[in-house]
Amino acid sequence: MxxxxxxxxxxxxxxxxxxxxxxxxxxxxxxxxxxxxxxxxxxxxPCARPRGWREREFGVSPEEEAPVGGVPELREAFAEGVGGPRGGDVLPEQVLVTGGATHALSIALRAVLRDGDEVLVLSPHWPDAAALVRAAGGVVREVPVFLELGAAGFGFDLMGAVEGAVTPRTRAIYFNSPNNPTGYRLDRRRLAVLVELAERHDLWLIADNTYDGYDFTREGFPDIAGIGAAAERTFSAHSCGTTYAMPGNRVGYLVCPPEAAATAVGWARCTGGGVPTVAQFAAYEALRTPxxxxxxxxxxxxxxxxxxxxxxxxxxxxxxxxxxxxxxxxxxxxxxxxxxxxxxxxxxxxxxxxxxxxxxxxxxxxxxxxxxxxxxxxxxxxxxxxxxxxxxx
Amino acid sequence: MxxxxxxxxxxxxxxxxxxxxxxxxxxxxxxxxxxxxxxxxxxxxPCARPRGWREREFGVSPEEEAPVGGVPELREAFAEGVGGPRGGDVLPEQVLVTGGATHALSIALRAVLRDGDEVLVLSPHWPDAAALVRAAGGVVREVPVFLELGAAGFGFDLMGAVEGAVTPRTRAIYFNSPNNPTGYRLDRRRLAVLVELAERHDLWLIADNTYDGYDFTREGFPDIAGIGAAAERTFSAHSCGTTYAMPGNRVGYLVCPPEAAATAVGWARCTGGGVPTVAQFAAYEALRTPxxxxxxxxxxxxxxxxxxxxxxxxxxxxxxxxxxxxxxxxxxxxxxxxxxxxxxxxxxxxxxxxxxxxxxxxxxxxxxxxxxxxxxxxxxxxxxxxxxxxxxx
The missing domain is CATH 3.90.1150.10 (Aspartate Aminotransferase, domain 1)
Incomplete structure (x- = not known):
């Protein structure tokens, strides 16, 4: 061969x-x-189990192919759910239904990277994050922060550590909080540091919000996109598999900056298309979990x-x-x-x-x-x- | 932003x-x-409708996440189905369950292309094929053949037309037969020309078999991978949505050369992961259609x-x-x-x-x-x- x-x-x-x-x-x-x-x-x-349904329950029949960005009813429901944490209205058009958070991150990375662009990956990091960056043509620059933050708290210079890794090729900061594998959670003050850096160096923020349903603090999960003007530069990946204990259903979603959403849909279309309608319906049912x-x-x-x-x-x-x-x-x-x-x-x-x-x-x-x-x-x-x-x- | x-x-x-x-x-x-x-x-x-099922029906429960390459039972069933047309045994490991033929083609192209590599796209072609090549970093070289073959038949020099488009950067030949949009079907003799060219110039063959279930001729659908030693260089994309009238289920599969299968699974993993288990089960049921x-x-x-x-x-x-x-x-x-x-x-x-x-x-x-x-x-x-x-x- x-x-x-x-x-x-x-x-x-x-x-x-x-x-x-x-x-x-x-x-x-x-x-x-x-x-x-x-x-x-x-x-x-699992919060819901896959099943058949009637068209009036979901706007489309189980046999019908959904638009690449997802069934409108589901995009609306996701948009409504993230509107509060992001600090304002999110349009359904900004939300893509994806094949889990992995697919969501893959699309965001493809949308923002050119070959050879660098991504600051705050580490320790979810192993697949590095592979996704490389698969999108990017170069991984690990920036160790979570163990240091856990050990030294405010004694650790987060801004200095991240800014020290910025080069002219840096295009984005990727982070996962609450963090896999450390359990460290970036609070609003730490997230604001990342926003400031992203604005100063004109970087994208790629927030892996897979564990947003498992924030153990009294304040609850802080979405970086809700800080200042961060929403215009933040792609957020969410996992229904994790939140609703439905990994076999493989549905997640990507929330995009308004002006980047059409590009993200384009990348979804040109790398595999949409998510099975039946899986979207199961996610829709799971969203009704009290x-x-x-x-x-x-x-x-x-x-x-x-x-x-x-x-x-x-x-x-x-x-x-x-x-x-x-x-x-x-x-x-x-x-x-x-x-x-x-x-x-x-x-x-x-x-x-x-x-x-x-x-x-x-x-x-x-x-x-x-x-x-x-x-x-x-x-x-x-x-x-x-x-x-x-x-x- | x-x-x-x-x-x-x-x-x-x-x-x-x-x-x-x-x-x-x-x-x-x-x-x-x-x-x-x-x-x-x-x-x-549709040949099957999505529904819940019991674990013993399919080897995994609907809630369980399938391996990235697909549920083993389904990979085996697909492998068995294509073994004949490909002219010999196909191992389940060579078959990836994908999100439709689009996703299958996307994976094959990502596996074989480096940025700037050229793909000969026999045309007229399915519109998304060109976008998929570009999304994988490739350069599209259209090679008009289907209208010419339809008009001139054996008067048309297929070998000359395709070979004339080969450059040192050419890595693969993509074609769809029966063809969207012309309805032209490459017979074994024409396919053998493509195999000969691929072998002479060491190219991959990327066969879009989406319409293999709709071959109107008496001979039936000829799989290029079954010609000579073509299987070692042929990726074949198949669409259950088309064959079984289940577009909303978005399941297809990719048959890989044995030695390229692990790479293809790696690309699937690093660009979005696997297909919802419930959709795989619906495809498995559809395979039982008489x-x-x-x-x-x-x-x-x-x-x-x-x-x-x-x-x-x-x-x-x-x-x-x-x-x-x-x-x-x-x-x-x-x-x-x-x-x-x-x-x-x-x-x-x-x-x-x-x-x-x-x-x-x-x-x-x-x-x-x-x-x-x-x-x-x-x-x-x-x-x-x-x-x-x-x-x-």
Missing amino acids: PSLPRALGELGGSCGEYGDRVDELLRGSGCGDSVPLHRGRTVFE RAELDRRRDRAAAAWWLADSTLQVPHTEVSGGLYTFLDLRAWGDGERFVRRCAQLGVGLAPGRNFGAHCGSWARLCFTAAPPQRVAEAIERINKIYGEGADEH | PSLPRALGELGGSCGEYGDRVDELLRGSGCGDSVPLHRGRTVFE RAELDRRRDRAAAAWWLADSTLQVPHTEVSGGLYTFLDLRAWGDGERFVRRCAQLGVGLAPGRNFGAHCGSWARLCFTAAPPQRVAEAIERINKIYGEGADEH
């Missing part, structure tokens, strides 16, 4: 690949009751975090939102070895190096990936391995 | 856009009973073609497969004006210029986009406008 121009490794082999590898380690361990805390998921019931039920889920996630925090004997990040804590294994040794050792005892963790070049001595734990009792059992095993020390293996 | 690096026009504004424009013309005409023959569709009943029923649908499409052919008083291409004929308006004048005039009388046609730089005096008619009686009425109006001549308007 002809040669392939790009090796997969160029995109970042980490993209989802470590999950399969840890699955394999777990299978190889022979532990019948392994606990897959390496996967980002919840054990919550606020109290969503709050209850958030509180269950927070309770899972408290349980993990109070039982873990491994140093780990302080969590204010999301589904993860990041284990600090610097005193133990290599994070990869720790992950392998845990897998031998039937506990799945995600190796830290996938989350940033400086994260080799860390590992991610998802505290919602199993029922509380199972998470507690897994943490007991993790503590045991950590207590044994690195040298014994 | 910061500037957007690429105008949508660079991708080819034609991408789906003419459909909305003709819709608007039809609405503006005030004809209550307009016939939308500009859309590529059938009026057939052969006789699919043959009946093909025969209905062929009957629609015979009706159009026998009633059209406008010169048009001879159809051996697919859902379209291309109207030759060179004697009448400008194709765009003809389309506008037809819209005034409530008939939607697709303007020819979207299908190739040399097709401005043509227009596409989809003979399956309305029930036969409605198509016949629409053709009466088309004949009337053609008979009036261009000068009167």
Whole structure:
């Protein structure tokens, strides 16, 4: 066959690949009751299940192809939901229904990047973020901030760290808050720093709001697009799979600056088209989930975090939102070895190096990936391995 | 906001856009009973409807996220289906479940192209094909062949035409057969020419098999991947939406050369991820449609073609497969004006210029986009406008 121009490794082999590898380690361990805390998921019931429907329920029939940007009724519902947090009206035309937050981010990156443009990726970062930037022709510049913010708080110069990475080729800042993998949440004051920087250097802001439904603080989730004039330069990616516990439905949405929306729809059209109508209807049903039920889920996630925090004997990040804590294994040794050792005892963790070049001595734990009792059992095993020390293996 | 690096026009504004424009013309005409023959569709009943299901029916639950390449059961079923036409066993790993044929083509193009690589797009071509090539960083080189083959048959030097367009930057040949918009079908002898050329110049073959279910000839659909050693260099895109009349379900699949499959999955992962599980299940159900029923649908499409052919008083291409004929308006004048005039009388046609730089005096008619009686009425109006001549308007 002809040669392939790009090796997969160029995109970042980490993209989802470590999950399969840890699955394999777990299978190889022979532990019948392994606990897959390496996967980002919840054990919550889905808020809606796919089903057929009548046309009058949704404006289109199940068989009909939706416009590339999504079924109008669903775009309107999403727009209404984000209008408040973004600080003003959002037009349905600004909202694209996408194949999950991944697809949303992919479209935003394709829309704003030329080949070789740099994206400041605040790190540790969701592994796929780096691959998405590269797949869109961009160059990843990791900017370590979340561990530093967690450790030093206001003692950390966020503005200096991010601005120090800006070059003439920088086009955008990507960040995920509440953060995967650290659980760190950027508050309005930190977000305002990013807005100021973006305005000063004329950058796009690409906000990965996947965990906006899991902000554990009293203030609740702050949307960067609602700060000052940020909405005109902010693409926000949202995940119904995460918020409504429907990962198999693969629906998310992208909120675009008004003047960039048509371009984003164009990129959606030219890279694969729209989302199955049946999946859009299931998301539409999920949107009717009562606020109290969503709050209850958030509180269950927070309770899972408290349980993990109070039982873990491994140093780990302080969590204010999301589904993860990041284990600090610097005193133990290599994070990869720790992950392998845990897998031998039937506990799945995600190796830290996938989350940033400086994260080799860390590992991610998802505290919602199993029922509380199972998470507690897994943490007991993790503590045991950590207590044994690195040298014994 | 910061500037957007690429105008949508660079991708080819034609991408789906003419459909909305003709819709608007039809609405503006005030004809209550307009016939939308500009859309590529059938009026057939869907072979399956989305519904919930039990896990044991499909190996995964509707809520569960499928692997990026698709649910294993569905990949196996697709692989089994294409094995025969491709001339040998196809491994499930070679098959990716995609968001329609569009997404399949997008992935194949991203996998094989570097920025600036040229793709020979045999034309007239599906409008979105050009946009997909550009969105993948490629450069479109149109190679007019289908009208020439239709007019001159073996008098036309296919090898010379295609080979004359090869440059050192050429990486792939894209073609769609049965062809949208001409209805021309490349037989095995013509396909063998393309294989020979691809081998001689070490090119990829990107076969758009969207209309493989609508081959009206006695031989049936010939898959280029089944010719000689072509399978090692052929990506084939298939559309369940077209074959099973389920456009709203947006499922298709991409068959890859064995050694390119992992790369294709990587691109799928880094550009949006997988297809909703519920949509994959609906496609799986549709695959159980009896052969006789699919043959009946093909025969209905062929009957629609015979009706159009026998009633059209406008010169048009001879159809051996697919859902379209291309109207030759060179004697009448400008194709765009003809389309506008037809819209005034409530008939939607697709303007020819979207299908190739040399097709401005043509227009596409989809003979399956309305029930036969409605198509016949629409053709009466088309004949009337053609008979009036261009000068009167």
